[in-house]
Amino acid sequence: MNLDLLKRLCETPGVPGRETRVRALIEAEAKGLFDEIRTDALGSLICTRKGRGDKPEKLLLLCHMDEIGFLVSHVTDKGFVHVDPVGGFDPRNLFSRRVLVCTDEGDIKGVMNAEGKPIHIQSPEERKKMPEPNEFVVDTGLGAAAKEAIRVGDYVVMNEPFEEMGEKIVSKALDNRIACWLGLECVRKLVEDGLSHDCELTIAFTAQEEVGLRGAKTASYGVAPDIAIGVDTTLACDTPGVPEKDRTTVHGAGFGLHMKDGSFIADYALVKEIEALAKEKGIACQRTILAKGGQDGAAAQQAGIGARAIGIVVGTRYIHTVAEMIDKRDLQAAREILTAFVAAH
Numbered sequence: 001m002n003l004d005l006l007k008r009l010c011e012t013p014g015v016p017g018r019e020t021r022v023r024a025l026i027e028a029e030a031k032g033l034f035d036e037i038r039t040d041a042l043g044s045l046i047c048t049r050k051g052r053g054d055k056p057e058k059l060l061l062l063c064h065m066d067e068i069g070f071l072v073s074h075v076t077d078k079g080f081v082h083v084d085p086v087g088g089f090d091p092r093n094l095f096s097r098r099v100l101v102c103t104d105e106g107d108i109k110g111v112m113n114a115e116g117k118p119i120h121i122q123s124p125e126e127r128k129k130m131p132e133p134n135e136f137v138v139d140t141g142l143g144a145a146a147k148e149a150i151r152v153g154d155y156v157v158m159n160e161p162f163e164e165m166g167e168k169i170v171s172k173a174l175d176n177r178i179a180c181w182l183g184l185e186c187v188r189k190l191v192e193d194g195l196s197h198d199c200e201l202t203i204a205f206t207a208q209e210e211v212g213l214r215g216a217k218t219a220s221y222g223v224a225p226d227i228a229i230g231v232d233t234t235l236a237c238d239t240p241g242v243p244e245k246d247r248t249t250v251h252g253a254g255f256g257l258h259m260k261d262g263s264f265i266a267d268y269a270l271v272k273e274i275e276a277l278a279k280e281k282g283i284a285c286q287r288t289i290l291a292k293g294g295q296d297g298a299a300a301q302q303a304g305i306g307a308r309a310i311g312i313v314v315g316t317r318y319i320h321t322v323a324e325m326i327d328k329r330d331l332q333a334a335r336e337i338l339t340a341f342v343a344a345h
Contacts, residue, residue, distance in 0.1 A: 001332060002185060005029065006169070007162040009177035013102050015069030015155045016086045016208040019043055022065045026180055026205050033187045034203075040222060043207040044215040049187070051200035059199040059345055060225035060307070061186075061338070062216050062296035063179035064209030064232070067172065068320055070156040072101065073134075079146030081110065081138035083156055087210035089133045093321045098159045099138055101150055108149060109159065110140040160322040167252070167328050174324040178314050178331060179231040180205055186338040199345040209296055213263070216296035220303035227270065227345070228309045230297025231338070233326075234258060234288055236315030246291075249315030251327040254284025255334035258311025263294025264301050267308040274310065274341060283336045284329070288313060312338060 014022035023045050030037055034047040045065070051057065068087025075081050081101060094112060101108040114131040116122075138156060140146050162171040171177075183203040190197070202223050206215030220228065234256050235248035249256050257274055259266045271287075278285040288311075301309035314334050317325040 001328065002181075003164070003169070005184070006177065006181045007171075009180050010162050010171040010173045013069075013100060013107070013155070013157040014065055014067060015071070015157060016066040016211045017043070018102070018155045019065040019207050022177075022180070023205065026065070026184065029184050033184070033191060040218055042215050042218045044219045045205040046219060046222065047203045047205070049197070049201040052198045057199040057227070057345060058223060058225045059201050059342065060220065060223050060228045060300055061183055061201075061203045062206055062219065062228060062230050062300060063183040063203060064176045064206045064215065064296055065180060066208060066210050067157060067175070067177070068210050069158075072150055072152055072154045072156065074152065075147045075150050077144060077147060079140065079143045081140065081146065081150055081156070083134065083136065083138060085133040088320060090320065091131055091133050091136070094133065094136050097322065099156050100159045101138060101140060101154055101156050103150060103154045105149070108140050108142070110138040112136050112138050158322045168325050169328060169331070170323055170325045172322040172324065174316055174326055175233040175319055176209065178233060178326060182231050182334055182338060185335050186342065189335065189339045190342060195339070195343040197342050197345055199342070201342055206296055213294060213296055213299040216299035217303060220300040220307070224304050225300060225307045228297055228300030228307045229338070230258070230295040230300070230309065230311040231334075232295040232311060232313050233316040233319060233324075234290055234313040235319060236317045239317055248290060249286055249288055249313075251315055251317065252329050253286045254278075255286070255330055255337055256288035256311070256313035256315055257285055258288050258290070258295070258297070258313045261290040261294055261298075262292045263298035264309060266310045270308055270310040274337065277340055277344060278337055281336065281340050283340070284333050285337070
């Protein structure tokens with residue numbers, strides 16, 4: 001398993017609308033795997049392998065590049081950096097975080113904390129207050145010089161390392177760099193194993209998913225797929241304090257066959273086809289339904305005249321934090337089913 005690539009993907013900064021560095025990494029890795037590579041107007045990287053015949057079936061895999069983060073909204077005269085979130089944060093996970101402020105001239109290390117007093121001088125009422133994400137500020141230690149080094153519109157990401165822990169992988173930005181990894185590695189597996197496909201296969205590494213599936217919309221209109229697969233993370237709430245009915249997926253039980261969320265309902269014929277293929281190939285699989293949220297497959301399903309759509313997902317503990325955790329076995333299962341599905345089409 002090419003975990004060095006996953007590490008580089010996760011540790012490369014890229015928030016919605018600022019995916020340039022992630023896109024460059026993917027484009028370098030994609031050379032030789034595709035017949036055509038282009039970037040669309042919204043910044044999604046569209047990579048295509050030709051199909052057979054005059055009008056081959058069009059299969060689209062959607063793998064978003066962006067991670068949740070912040071844009072700089074203001075820098076005070078003393079150098080404190082105010083931010084505006086791009087993506088959904090639980091503010092309880094933002095206290096005392098190390099961050100990178102990414103500027104045109106380079107990355108600047110900083111620490112993020114909420115505005116206000118430390119615990120030693122808070123009143124009982126102040127201790128109960130939970131700040132909103134836009135009430136957190138970044139301190140780079142530069143003082144007044146930060147006002148010259150950092151501009152409105154620069155972006156901020158968490159600064160935490162990629163780690164292996166037994167069968168687990170822990171990192172920031174596993175949502176959704178695992179999909180970028182899967183998009184590249186399933187095609188690499190096709191090439192290495194000498195597997196062919198009749199379909200015209202497009203992997204769209206999409207922009208701005210975390211703020212409304214935006215890149216998936218433009219990519220899907222451009223490709224006009226017959227079948228679309230949203231490749232993403234989903235919840236793995238197989239942890240203390242969560243009722244069993246809400247766990248969504250269980251680590252180690254295989255890839256998630258995503259049937260419904262707040263944005264789409266999967267094509268049931270595709271559900272049955274992928275389940276049968278997983279059983280035939282001995283690939284561990286679990287059905288998933290997510291009560292809220294969405295993923296890129298929904299945009300493809302509704303673009304143009306529409307497409308049959310499904311989600312292939314990897315259960316992730318502690319999602320939208322710096323401690324996102326996946327199970328290597330589930331990641332491998334997702335790669336195997338995507339490779340098998342493409343080869344069958």
